Structures are given as C-alpha cells and as structure tokens.
Amino acid sequence: MMSTDKVIRVGVLGFGGLGQAAARVLEPKIEMKWVAVADRKGYAYNETGLDGDACIAACRDKGSVGYVQPYGMLASNSIQELLAKANTDGYFLALPNLPNTFMADVARMFIQSGWRGVLVDALKRTSAVEQLLQLRGELQAAGITYMTGCGATPGLLTAAAALAAQSYAEIHSVKITFGVGIANWEAYRATIREDIAHLPGYNVEKARAMSDAEVEMLLEKTNGILALENMEHADDIMLELAGICSRDRVSVGGVVDTRNPKKPLSTHVKVTGRTFEGKISTHTFTLGDETSMAANVCGPAFGYLKAGIALHRRGIYGLFTAAEVMPQFVK
Known part of the structure; x- marks a missing residue:
C-alpha cells in the first residue's frame, strides 16, 4: 500500500x-x-x-x-x-x-x-x-x-544521450565510454563478475561460477585492469525504444581499475549526428572524475x-x- x-x-x-x-x-x-x-x-x-x-x-x-x-x-x-x-x-x-x-x-x-x-x-x-x-x-x-x-550506464548517460540527440535531425552514433576506479574489487564482487562476463572468452555462466580465487588470478594477470569493448549494454535497446536511433549505432565500453580508486579515464558519452542544416557535429557529456561509480x-x-x-x-x-x-x- x-x-x-x-x-x-x-x-x-x-x-x-x-x-x-x-x-x-x-x-x-x-x-x-x-x-x-x-x-x-x-x-x-x-x-x-x-x-x-x-x-x-x-x-x-x-x-x-x-x-x-x-x-x-x-x-x-x-x-x-x-x-x-x-x-x-x-x-x-x-x-x-x-x-x-x-x-x-x-x-x-x-x-x-x-x-x-x-x-x-x-x-x-x-x-x-x-x-x-x-x-x-x-x-x-x-x-x-x-x-x-x-x-x-545504462541510466544517467543514456538519459544524457537522449537529451543531446534533440539537436540533431539524425543520429549517427552514440558512444559511451566509462572509467571506474575501485580500491578493492571485493567490495563490488557481483559488479566485477558482471564485467568479467563481457570479456572475450567469458559469459555470464562462466563468470558466475568463478571462485574469488579465480577472479583474483584473472586480475593478477591483467594488473587489476578490465578493458571492455562493444559490451552487451542495454543503452542500445533503451535508445532504440525511445526512437532516437537503431541499437547498432550505440556502442559501450570502458576500463575498470580494481586496485585504484582513481578513474583510469573520464566517463563520457559522445552523440554524433546531422543537424537540420546538414552540419555534422558531436555533443560530449563528461562526468566529473571525482564522482564514484x-x-x-x-x-x-x-x-x-x-x-x-x-x-x-x-x-x-x-x-x-x-x-x-x-x-x-x-x-
């Protein structure tokens, strides 16, 4: 009630x-x-x-x-x-x-x-x-x-893309890039496993089945860095449902540092499109580095x-x- x-x-x-x-x-x-x-x-x-x-x-x-x-x-x-x-x-x-x-x-x-x-x-x-x-x-x-x-992402950056799209008659691409820094991966075990599931050679089932020791071994190999490209991220279906662009024009990737609270790169979204006058332009919305995940x-x-x-x-x-x-x- x-x-x-x-x-x-x-x-x-x-x-x-x-x-x-x-x-x-x-x-x-x-x-x-x-x-x-x-x-x-x-x-x-x-x-x-x-x-x-x-x-x-x-x-x-x-x-x-x-x-x-x-x-x-x-x-x-x-x-x-x-x-x-x-x-x-x-x-x-x-x-x-x-x-x-x-x-x-x-x-x-x-x-x-x-x-x-x-x-x-x-x-x-x-x-x-x-x-x-x-x-x-x-x-x-x-x-x-x-x-x-x-x-x-999806969320804040998807909404920013939906707003930024209004300047254009046609959207050519929406590119979301995130940087996440955390001092200790164990504080965000489930989130890190979901990220690992996006890596080449991994999937949700494999990441879920990994023991903490196996996650540690993977992070040891990568110096604590997870580099993620062309992720299966719902920003694409959300922007498609909102009528902004087809999902194949949306890409999401980023870098997660599991050993350092400082972001490895600034989180941002770039929306590129054509205005009604025929100009091609890009809006960029960048989150402050001091804001945590x-x-x-x-x-x-x-x-x-x-x-x-x-x-x-x-x-x-x-x-x-x-x-x-x-x-x-x-x-």
Missing part, C-alpha cells in the same frame, strides 16, 4: 557494494526514508528507518543484515518474507543479475505477491532488459511502475524512483526506461 504522505518509504534489495552505497546516499535525504533491506541470508525492517552503520557492520561481521538488532531476521526466502512484512513505496533492486534471468524472476515474484509500488534497477545487459519487456503487460496489470536501466549509479536510481512514484500516484503503471522519463532530484 503506497503512502500518500511526502516521505517515500524505500527498500533496498541486495546489500553488497551498491546496496551499502545506497544506504549512505539515502541517509541525509528528507524526502525518502530507508526502511527495508534484504540480502541472501536475511532481512531487516523498521518503519521508522534503518541505521546504515548497524546494517553495514552486521554484514561485515556476521555476513547478513538479518543479524541487525532488534529488527533483523535470518531467512532463506528473505525477499518474499520482507515483502510480506514491510510497508514500502518502492524498492531499489541492487541485486547482481547473475544468472541473466534473475531480475526478471524477481519482477515475477513482485507481480505474484500482490505488492503495488515502484521498482528500480540498474541492469546492464540488453538481454536482461528484453526479458523485462516481456513482462510489461503483467507489471501494468499488477499496479507496478518498473523503472529499468536507471544506473550510470556508486554516486553515479545510486543517485540516478533514487531520482528515477522518485519519478516512478509520481507516475504511480497518477495511476501510470508498467515498464519505463531511463531514456523515457526524466529523473526527479531527491532532497
């Missing part, structure tokens, strides 16, 4: 690197209150708000938010149990999409539960978003407003969650992408 008061009650599913960063992003907000969280082994719910430090400490020291006193519960079906208990307006799905069907499975679980509200993900893969597109009708019928691809993923995710709440309160349900709807800034 969605509240009609000003404060939006938010849950975070998944409490790895992104989930923990999401808790930090929400801490100072007055328009959103973080009330629910689940990881693989348990969940925590407190309608007056959760303590980020306590949840992060429970994860670090005992392996689950289920150990947070007095609100935590250990559970093998943590998401289902949290859903049945928690009173929330929306959830950020900070979950690893491993296997590649996982996010669609989670969406189906929400549909079947009878829950109504807003869901936001930061999905990467085109094929994962295609699976969600097949659930459009079911999400709409269930009274769920689902915002997909709402991280950094977490800041560029979680900030937009909650901006899109707020936009989703506005749609939901007007009775608009179904599936939307970051290229279709403007995010709203969360105070």
